[in-house]
Amino acid sequence: MRRRDFIAAIAASAMSMAWPARAQERRARPRLLIAERDPFTGLHVLKMRYASGRRPSEDMEGWALSWRLSGKDEFAERAVAEMRSKHVASGAKASRSWVDYARWSLAFDWLFDYPGFDRGLKDRVAGELTDGAAAMLTTPDFADPGQLSYHNYALRYLALAAFPSAAVEDYPDCNQRCASWRQTIAAGLANVFDISEFVSPQGSYHESLDYMRITWASLVMLAELQRTVGGVDPAQHFSVFRNIGDTYLYKLLPDGTPSREGDNEYPVLDSRDTAVVGYAVNRFKDSYSAWLLRESGFLAKEWVLPVLEFLWDDPEVTPRNPAQSPENELPRQRYFPGVGHLVMRDGWTRDSTWIEFDCGPYFAKHQHLDQNQFTIYHRGYLAIDSGADYTDTESPHYLNYYRRTVAHNSVLVYDPAEKFFWSDNLLAAANDGGQRMNSSRYWNTIRSREDWERTRDLWDLGSMRVMDYVPGQYHYAMGDASKAYAREKLRRFTREILYVPKHNVVFVFDRVVTTQPSFRKVWLLHGVNAPVVDQDDKGEAGSREFRNAKTFRFAEGDGELLVRPLRPKERENWPLEPRQGAPLPEDPKLRHMWKLFWGEDFNKILPSNGKNVVPGAWRIEVSPAVAAEEDFFLHVMEIGDVGKTGQRRAELIDGVNFQGAAFEHGPMVLFSSVGEGVSSGEASLPDITCDSLIVTSLLPDIVYELNFGGLNVSASPSAVLPGVSAGIERIRTNSKGVLRLQRRMLGNLRLRIARL
Numbered sequence: 001m002r003r004r005d006f007i008a009a010i011a012a013s014a015m016s017m018a019w020p021a022r023a024q025e026r027r028a029r030p031r032l033l034i035a036e037r038d039p040f041t042g043l044h045v046l047k048m049r050y051a052s053g054r055r056p057s058e059d060m061e062g063w064a065l066s067w068r069l070s071g072k073d074e075f076a077e078r079a080v081a082e083m084r085s086k087h088v089a090s091g092a093k094a095s096r097s098w099v100d101y102a103r104w105s106l107a108f109d110w111l112f113d114y115p116g117f118d119r120g121l122k123d124r125v126a127g128e129l130t131d132g133a134a135a136m137l138t139t140p141d142f143a144d145p146g147q148l149s150y151h152n153y154a155l156r157y158l159a160l161a162a163f164p165s166a167a168v169e170d171y172p173d174c175n176q177r178c179a180s181w182r183q184t185i186a187a188g189l190a191n192v193f194d195i196s197e198f199v200s201p202q203g204s205y206h207e208s209l210d211y212m213r214i215t216w217a218s219l220v221m222l223a224e225l226q227r228t229v230g231g232v233d234p235a236q237h238f239s240v241f242r243n244i245g246d247t248y249l250y251k252l253l254p255d256g257t258p259s260r261e262g263d264n265e266y267p268v269l270d271s272r273d274t275a276v277v278g279y280a281v282n283r284f285k286d287s288y289s290a291w292l293l294r295e296s297g298f299l300a301k302e303w304v305l306p307v308l309e310f311l312w313d314d315p316e317v318t319p320r321n322p323a324q325s326p327e328n329e330l331p332r333q334r335y336f337p338g339v340g341h342l343v344m345r346d347g348w349t350r351d352s353t354w355i356e357f358d359c360g361p362y363f364a365k366h367q368h369l370d371q372n373q374f375t376i377y378h379r380g381y382l383a384i385d386s387g388a389d390y391t392d393t394e395s396p397h398y399l400n401y402y403r404r405t406v407a408h409n410s411v412l413v414y415d416p417a418e419k420f421f422w423s424d425n426l427l428a429a430a431n432d433g434g435q436r437m438n439s440s441r442y443w444n445t446i447r448s449r450e451d452w453e454r455t456r457d458l459w460d461l462g463s464m465r466v467m468d469y470v471p472g473q474y475h476y477a478m479g480d481a482s483k484a485y486a487r488e489k490l491r492r493f494t495r496e497i498l499y500v501p502k503h504n505v506v507f508v509f510d511r512v513v514t515t516q517p518s519f520r521k522v523w524l525l526h527g528v529n530a531p532v533v534d535q536d537d538k539g540e541a542g543s544r545e546f547r548n549a550k551t552f553r554f555a556e557g558d559g560e561l562l563v564r565p566l567r568p569k570e571r572e573n574w575p576l577e578p579r580q581g582a583p584l585p586e587d588p589k590l591r592h593m594w595k596l597f598w599g600e601d602f603n604k605i606l607p608s609n610g611k612n613v614v615p616g617a618w619r620i621e622v623s624p625a626v627a628a629e630e631d632f633f634l635h636v637m638e639i640g641d642v643g644k645t646g647q648r649r650a651e652l653i654d655g656v657n658f659q660g661a662a663f664e665h666g667p668m669v670l671f672s673s674v675g676e677g678v679s680s681g682e683a684s685l686p687d688i689t690c691d692s693l694i695v696t697s698l699l700p701d702i703v704y705e706l707n708f709g710g711l712n713v714s715a716s717p718s719a720v721l722p723g724v725s726a727g728i729e730r731i732r733t734n735s736k737g738v739l740r741l742q743r744r745m746l747g748n749l750r751l752r753i754a755r756l
Contacts, residue, residue, distance in 0.1 A: 030068060032109040032166055033221075033311060035228050040282055041311050043068065054315065057306035061103050064110040065307060076114045079107055083121060088128040094136055095153055098160040098218060099305060101132055105167035106307070126174050129164035136161045137181050145188035147447040150195035151207070151364065152214035158188050159218040166229045189222060191448060196240045198449055199363055203243030204336035207366035207445075208262030209251060216244065217272035217304050220279040235283055245280035245289040248273070249322060250334040250343040253377045254352045256298030260375065260385040261341070261358055263366035263403070271302040275312070278303065282312035287320035288330075295319050322348040332501065333469040339363070340371075340464050344475040346501035353378040353504055353639050357497050359462040359479030364445035369435040370408035371462035371481035372495040374508070378639045380557025383409050386526035386619065395605070396593045405434025405524075410481070411633070412522040413514055415489040426596045433522065435461070435484040465494070465676075466696075468736035474667070474694060475499040476738060478676075489519050496671050496696060503666035504640055509567075509659065510633040511673070523622040523633045525563065527554030530618050552620055555642050562645035566652040566661055567634035568624040581607035632673060636661050655683025658695070658753075662688045668746055672697030676737065680754040687748035693741040699755060700737040705730050707752040730756065 034041045050069040056062035060082040067076035088104045089097035108125050111117045141148065141157055148154050162185050168174035196219075199205075205212035223234040223241060235241035251259045257267050277299060280289040293299055293313060303309045322330055335342045340360015346353045354377040358370065368385075376383040387402030399422055401407050412433035420437045422429035429437065441458050452459060461484040468476040478496045485493065492513040499506045512521050533552045546552075554561045582605050584591050595602055624631045636650040648664035658681045660670035668690045672678045676697045698704060708726040726749050733739045 027170060029112045030110045031229050032106050032163070033224050033228055034065070034068075034110070038228060041224075041228070046311070049310070049315065052315070054310060056310040059103075059306060061106045061110065061305075061307045062310070064107045065310070067114065068110055073114075073116070076111060076116060079111055080114070080116050080121065083107065083117075083125060088125065088132060094139075094160055095156050097132070098156040098163075101129065101160045102163045102221060102305060105129060105163035108167045122171070123173075126168045126171050129168055130174050130177055133161045133164040133178070133181065137184055142184055142188065145184045146191050147451070148188035148191050149364075149445045149447050150192050150199055150215070151445050152211050152218075154188075155192065155215050155218040155222070158185065158192070159222055161185055162189070162222055162225060166225060169229075189226070192219070193234060193238045195446060195448065197238055198452070199338045199446065200243075200336065201239050201338050202336055203240065203247035204251060204339045204341045205247075206262070206339045206361075206363035208260075208264035209258035210264040210266050211262070211366050212247075213270065213272040213276060216276045220244070220276055221305070221308075224279070224283075241279075242284060244276060245284065245286040245292075246334060247336070248277055248280075248292055249288050249348075250345070251341075251356075252292075252298060253354050254345075254348070254350050254379075255377070256296060259341075259343075259356055261356065261370070261373075262368055269299050271300050271304045274299045274302065275304045275308050278308060278312035281317050282314050285314065285317045287318055288322055290314075290317045291319035291321050293319075295321065327471045331469065331471065333475050335464065335467055337464075340462060340479075342464060342467065342477050344499050344501075346504070351379055353501065355475075355497075355499055355506065357477055357479065357495075359464050359481055359495070361463075362442070362459050362461050365443045368403045368408065369405050369437055369484070370410055371435060371484040372479045372493060372510075373408040373410045374497060375409065376506070376561060376637070376639065378504070378559040378561075379641060380555065380559035381528050382554050382556060382559050382561035382639065383637075384526050384528060385409075394598070396590050399593075400430040400432070404430075404432045404437075406432035407526070409525050410434070411493060411495075411510060411512055412520075412524065413485060413490050413493075413512070414520045414522070415486065415516075418486055418489060427593070433520070435481070436486045438486070466736050468734065468738050470740070472502070473500070473692075473740060475501070476694075476696060476736070478696075488515060490514055498669055498694065498696065500663075500667055503663060504638065505663050505666055506637040506639065507661060507663075507669045507671075508633070508635045508637065509671040511630070512633070513630045515629070517627040517629045520627075521623060521631055523565075523635075524619055525554070525622075525635075526619045527561070528556040528617065529554065531620055551646065553645070554618075558642055560640055560642045560645050562638040562640070563620070564636045564638075564650045564661075565622050565634075566636060566650070567632045567659060568622070568626075581605050632659055634659055634661060634671075636663060638663075649688055651686040651688050653683050653685060655681060655751075657681030658683050662686050662690050662747075664688050664690070666690060667692045667694050669693075670695045678753075680752075682750065682752040685746055685749045685751055689744070690746050691742070691744055693743065693746055693751075694738065695740075695753065696738050698733045698737045698739060698753075700733055700735050703730055703732045703756045704739060705754050705756055706741065707754075708746075709750045709752070 028036060034043065034046065036043050047069050056065040060079050063075040063079040089100035104125060136157055141154060165178050165181055165185060168178060227233040258264060260267055277289050277293050280286045281293055332346060333344050340358060342357045344355045355374060357374045359372050374383060375385055385408060387407040405412060414433035418431055420429035420431060421439055439458050441455060446452055462479060462481040464477055465480045466478040476498045478494055480494050482492045492511060494511050496509045497506060531552045531554050533546045533549050551562060551564050584594050584603055584605065622633065638645045651662045653660040653662060653670060657672060657674050657678050658670040659673045662668040668685060670683060677699050678697055706729040710724040710726060729741055731739045731741060
């Protein structure tokens with residue numbers, strides 16, 4: 001059996017236990033999220049929690065639970081009175097009313113045995129629940145449940161149908177009506193589980209942490225519903241659940257806001273994040289998640305469903321501050337396969353450095369065309385995703401800048417003849433020189449593994465080829481985004497990033513090979529504030545030219561990023577929409593773009609829902625002075641507090657088969673200029689004091705000989721004369737093809753490297 005079929009079979013089997021037709025069997029209540037005997041939310045556990053002084057929420061479902069735990073009819077009466085005076089989610093959109101359907105389903109189940117919950121009221125509530133589920137299941141989203149996507153709307157719709165279906169199971173006049181739904185619900189959830197195992201097997205999410213919270217809030221509630229109703233725990237079969245806590249732990253910046261990758265126009269945590277982290281506390285007794293939930297100050301106090309706080313915030317789980325965990329216990333690097341996100345950080349304090357490097361597939365419309373991009377935070381937003389929030393996903397700013405490569409810290413390659421596909425292709429999108437957008441599928445989302453394979457040439461854009469992490473020494477990764485660009489203009493784009501936390505320095509080495517030398521290459525770095533460049537400029541206002549700059553700085557908050565561009569040696573703007581909303585712009589071109597997509601009656605830009613967005617106003621572009629098919633970009637980035645960087649030198653190393661840099665009192669780093677698996681090469685090491693040598697892109701698990709010889713006559717008493725050996729080292733590379741030599745006397749030597 002193929003792995004995909006095996007996983008789907010597990011999911012379908014599990015779901016068939018959760019929502020089968022059971023005409024002959026009356027099952028015990030309560031059973032929605034709680035049960036008489038359950039290791040996590042059993043009544044015996046919850047009663048002890050209640051006896052200790054903790055209380056459920058002050059609302060309909062909270063009172064229903066209080067009655068279950070205390071036996072006091074006054075709570076049940078309050079819940080019943082609420083039911084009599086209100087109706088289930090009347091008139092609300094399904095994307096918002098799913099929470100109400102869940103609330104009423106819980107109250108219906110938890111109050112079911114209360115004598116005051118009379119048959120007439122039960123019939124009315126059961127009818128409203130089934131009517132809502134029936135209406136949901138007749139929508140086009142459920143026409144083929146085997147194509148239901150791992151996406152925020154699909155999960156909310158599924159929750160809207162699943163909770164009522166489970167609540168009214170075996171209730172007279174409802175069981176027969178609901179029987180036909182259960183296979184649809186089971187098939188839909190099975191497909192979602194399978195896609196989650198493909199897209200985010202170890203956490204993170206493909207459409208930004210904003211859309212992750214919306215998706216995961218309903219996903220974890222469905223998982224617990226399945227566990228308590230059907231007796232099968234999805235967390236035992238699908239790994240996304242056990243990696244929820246680590247996703248938040250690593251992908252929150254030191255200031256507590258989430259990673260900005262993708263369509264994260266609301267980069268602040270809310271009640272849905274609180275519930276998702278609470279699930280990790282309850283289901284996995286995760287002490288770091290308990291710290292996030294109770295002590296970090298990052299999460300909202302509210303829960304998307306308030307009663308979940310009582311159910312899931314297990315007081316027996318002791319919080320643990322990650323800042324107090326040693327690196328050998330809590331690694332400072334985390335890779336999220338599937339989505340291709342790599343996070344490197346030097347700790348979990350407010351003053352820590354946080355770096356994200358992304359290179360992976362394209363799964364859905366809320367992703368950006370930004371493979372091989374990186375972002376950096378240290379006491380401020382230093383290298384950023386520069387697009388601001390958007391008011392509509394087809395606005396001119398969104399289509400031509402926000403989601404495009406030009407707004408990210410990646411590379412552009414300009415082919416004047418390239419065409420970019422805009423949504424329904426009503427008109428041409430801007431040619432930003434970036435990664436391809438040549439199909440309407442870029443406004444869709446992955447539906448299944450078969451869907452992925454069938455259209456893989458569109459989706460499979462990038463991969464993290466190599467990753468290496470040695471605690472206390474370095475973090476290293478190579479991303480390959482060659483497929484992200486039109487093949488007519490680009491043959492190869494690999495980016496290597498090496499971060500040395502001890503010195504807070506990052507080396508970024510790019511190899512870009514185009515099909516024609518005339519295609520201009522542009523290396524991008526975006527910042528919040530105006531960069532400070534070390535020389536006078538030549539150019540007009542708004543676009544300044546620094547042909548011989550040796551350094552530039554971006555600063556924001558209390559942090560600073562000093563960049564030294566070592567290689568190479570030698571547009572139209574799309575305005576932001578007003579955050580408060582506004583009439584359409586007077587510019588005929590922009591008005592035409594708005595109306596072309598939204599219709600002639602569209603006359604007002606809606607207010608933005610952005611919060612905590614840090615838009616970029618400046619960028620640095622680095623381009624080779626001489627046209628060539630192959631170019632190398634090498635930048636050394638020093639991270640620190642404002643006014644504290646720039647005290648140490650950095651020098652280029654230009655060798656045979658190797659390019660690299662030396663950072664004073666830190667490492668010398670060599671990258672391959674000819675691809676992976678280098679057998680030999682040589683380089684002249686500059687006269688600079690360094691503490692180590694790191695060489696990447698060698699053959700894995702192979703012994704190399706490093707031969708050091710004299711280079712120049714120097715006044716230094718320790719200098720080695722030309723032609724005189726300064727020693728030979730034989731070192732075996734690790735499984736990633738990386739070697740590191742701890743040695744202080746490296747400067748002013750000739751190095752020859754050869755495999756043995």
